[in-house]
Amino acid sequence: MNAAGSLHLAWRYIARHRARTLLLALALGLTLALPLAVRSLMEIAQREYRARARATPLVLGAKGSALELTLNALYFRRRGVEAIQMKQMETLRDSGLTKVIPIYARYHAQEAPVVGTSLDYFAFRGLHIAEGRMITRLGDCVVGARLARRHGLRPGSTLSTSPEQVFDIAGVYPVKLRVTGVLAESHSADDEAAFVDVKTAWLIEGIAHGHDDVVKSTETGTVLERKDGNVATTNAVRMFTEVTAENLDNFHFHGDPGAYSLTAVIALPHDAKAQAILLGRYQDPSDGTLLVRPVEQMDALLASIFQAERLTLLLLVTLGTAVLIIATLVFALSFKMRRREFDTLDEIGVASGTVVLVKLFEVLLVGIAAGWIVLSIWWLVQRMGAALVRMLLQ
Amino acid sequence: MLSTHDLRFAYPNGGFSLSVADFSATEGETVGIGGSSGTGKSTFLRLLSGILKPDTGTVNICGEDAARLSARSLRALRLRRLGLVFQDFALLDYLSVEDNILLPARLGGILDDHVREQARELAGHLEIAQHWHRLCSEISQGERQRVAVARALAHSPGAVLADEPTASLDAKRSQIVMSLLTRYAKEKRAALVVVTHDSALSSQLDRVINVEEWTL
Numbered sequence: 001m002n003a004a005g006s007l008h009l010a011w012r013y014i015a016r017h018r019a020r021t022l023l024l025a026l027a028l029g030l031t032l033a034l035p036l037a038v039r040s041l042m043e044i045a046q047r048e049y050r051a052r053a054r055a056t057p058l059v060l061g062a063k064g065s066a067l068e069l070t071l072n073a074l075y076f077r078r079r080g081v082e083a084i085q086m087k088q089m090e091t092l093r094d095s096g097l098t099k100v101i102p103i104y105a106r107y108h109a110q111e112a113p114v115v116g117t118s119l120d121y122f123a124f125r126g127l128h129i130a131e132g133r134m135i136t137r138l139g140d141c142v143v144g145a146r147l148a149r150r151h152g153l154r155p156g157s158t159l160s161t162s163p164e165q166v167f168d169i170a171g172v173y174p175v176k177l178r179v180t181g182v183l184a185e186s187h188s189a190d191d192e193a194a195f196v197d198v199k200t201a202w203l204i205e206g207i208a209h210g211h212d213d214v215v216k217s218t219e220t221g222t223v224l225e226r227k228d229g230n231v232a233t234t235n236a237v238r239m240f241t242e243v244t245a246e247n248l249d250n251f252h253f254h255g256d257p258g259a260y261s262l263t264a265v266i267a268l269p270h271d272a273k274a275q276a277i278l279l280g281r282y283q284d285p286s287d288g289t290l291l292v293r294p295v296e297q298m299d300a301l302l303a304s305i306f307q308a309e310r311l312t313l314l315l316l317v318t319l320g321t322a323v324l325i326i327a328t329l330v331f332a333l334s335f336k337m338r339r340r341e342f343d344t345l346d347e348i349g350v351a352s353g354t355v356v357l358v359k360l361f362e363v364l365l366v367g368i369a370a371g372w373i374v375l376s377i378w379w380l381v382q383r384m385g386a387a388l389v390r391m392l393l394q
Numbered sequence: 395m396l397s398t399h400d401l402r403f404a405y406p407n408g409g410f411s412l413s414v415a416d417f418s419a420t421e422g423e424t425v426g427i428g429g430s431s432g433t434g435k436s437t438f439l440r441l442l443s444g445i446l447k448p449d450t451g452t453v454n455i456c457g458e459d460a461a462r463l464s465a466r467s468l469r470a471l472r473l474r475r476l477g478l479v480f481q482d483f484a485l486l487d488y489l490s491v492e493d494n495i496l497l498p499a500r501l502g503g504i505l506d507d508h509v510r511e512q513a514r515e516l517a518g519h520l521e522i523a524q525h526w527h528r529l530c531s532e533i534s535q536g537e538r539q540r541v542a543v544a545r546a547l548a549h550s551p552g553a554v555l556a557d558e559p560t561a562s563l564d565a566k567r568s569q570i571v572m573s574l575l576t577r578y579a580k581e582k583r584a585a586l587v588v589v590t591h592d593s594a595l596s597s598q599l600d601r602v603i604n605v606e607e608w609t610l
Contacts, residue, residue, distance in 0.1 A: 002501050009486075012489055013488050017488070344484040344485075345501070347443075347445050347472075347480070347484065349472030350501045350502075352465075352466075354501055
């Protein structure tokens with residue numbers, strides 16, 4: 001047998017039929033790489049989901065879907081979450097068993113969630129400012145690193161909130177937020193959000209607003225009537241859509257603060273015992289709230305996803321087997337069509353082992369090309385999988 | 395160098411049989427095999443080279459009784475000691491002219507600078523050197539035939555068996571090829587057996603045997 005000669009011949013054949021070889025290698029490579037990539041992405045997704053859920057001991061929200069509540073508190077998903085009232089957070093805080101962090105994630109700006117919360121949230125998630133400074137007053141926001149990059153936001157930029165519905169004339173008006181800082185990248189959902197003080201979230205909601213001072217105003221034509229401390233005005237009174245140093249004092253809230261809305265409350269019990277007590281207390285609450293352990297919700301979600309993943313893997317393995325059978329057939333047919341060529345080698349006296357080696361080397365070279373494709377995809381998944389998963393989780 | 399004794403061969407379907415009492419081609423001897431189409435010239439060359447196995451009789455290749463050799467040894471003997479020119483050239487289209495000419499030497503494990511140099515010289519003589527790096531699928535029939543001749547000679551075989559090596563060539567190039575083959579046989583003391591219909595070319599050979607004289 002002459003291995004070097006066989007390899008030379010096999011290489012020449014492969015080089016002469018590059019496109020065909022590449023197609024075959026691609027088919028084999030993708031078939032082998034897909035199950036590996038899916039498995040790997042699932043592991044990364046599991047890690048990402050569980051890590052954030054584990055770091056969040058308890059979440060309080062409105063009774064309904066525990067999973068939607070968890071997704072709202074952890075990933076700021078707005079769909080399907082009813083609001084609770086501030087007083088329900090205060091009840092939880094007043095239990096003395098836990099620290100509480102409000103979350104009001106109902107509005108958005110340029111497709112990114114606008115999250116109303118407190119400064120405690122940043123310490124809790126380990127977020128820090130990379131550029132600029134933290135929010136200091138009503139109308140301020142800090143933005144996640146990826147959101148800032150995508151929209152070119154910097155301290156001093158403005159970010160307008162979006163109306164919830166295009167035709168909601170009487171509803172939520174856009175508010176121009178002042179970007180005071182950009183958060184350092186945390187490789188989490190926080191990178192894609194804009195954070196405001198919860199009072200600013202209520203401002204976006206319309207519970208608070210600012211306008212010309214009609215009490216002190218001496219301008220004629222805007223005041224219709226002054227009676228018992230109430231002032232009736234015309235539509236000519238200017239409403240502010242942006243909080244500035246000049247108009248800050250003109251902003252005020254209406255209604256009972258205890259009834260203001262939150263979509264979730266992150267609860268950080270002082271210890272395991274406090275957590276157990278709270279879970280016991282909220283087993284059947286009468287105030288329409290729900291206290292959930294995010295890690296349990298994520299485990300349930302992941303269990304469903306894994307079932308789907310197993311089915312996907314089964315399909316991919318079946319597909320892979322089919323592709324391998326087809327590839328075997330392609331090789332067999334190719335060798336059959338090249339019978340005259342192998343007969344020639346036989347007739348000039350080439351050892352049968354050398355001819356077999358030529359065929360084996362051809363299969364091997366295609367296999368190596370397929371392997372290279374598998375490794376490339378694997379490398380890509382390892383390098384970019386986490387970012388891809390985070391993008392999909394948004 | 396090459397000889398057969400009391401050779402009998404029939405294809406399994408029974409449509410054709412060949413019987414040759416005795417044949418020999420000694421060192422440096424050039425022998426032509428003539429005869430009409432379908433009279434067994436190519437079959438005889440295949441028997442003489444050990445590609446086909448006779449039903450009875452012996453074939454002696456370069457001093458070795460083919461019947462006594464294992465299949466492996468017979469292949470090795472054919473690869474290193476024989477130069478074969480097939481009627482259909484039997485070139486590998488995905489290989490360059492160079493790779494085709496060097497194929498027996500490469501797969502026989504005897505490829506070295508000397509063989510390479512000799513191959514280039516042959517290509518020069520056969521006027522195909524300008525196509526050295528071109529694929530065989532890209533050259534003309536006549537050029538392909540000359541590549542087949544160069545392939546048969548490049549590894550300096552002890553005997554050359556050529557099946558109509560000038561069939562696709564014009565008179566001038568046929569003359570070049572026949573001169574090259576006969577000169578090679580004389581210089582290297584190699585036996586040359588050529589199947590040809592061309593009586594003008596046959597006249598350059600030491601002797602010509604008409605296959606039709608054999609029992610068919």
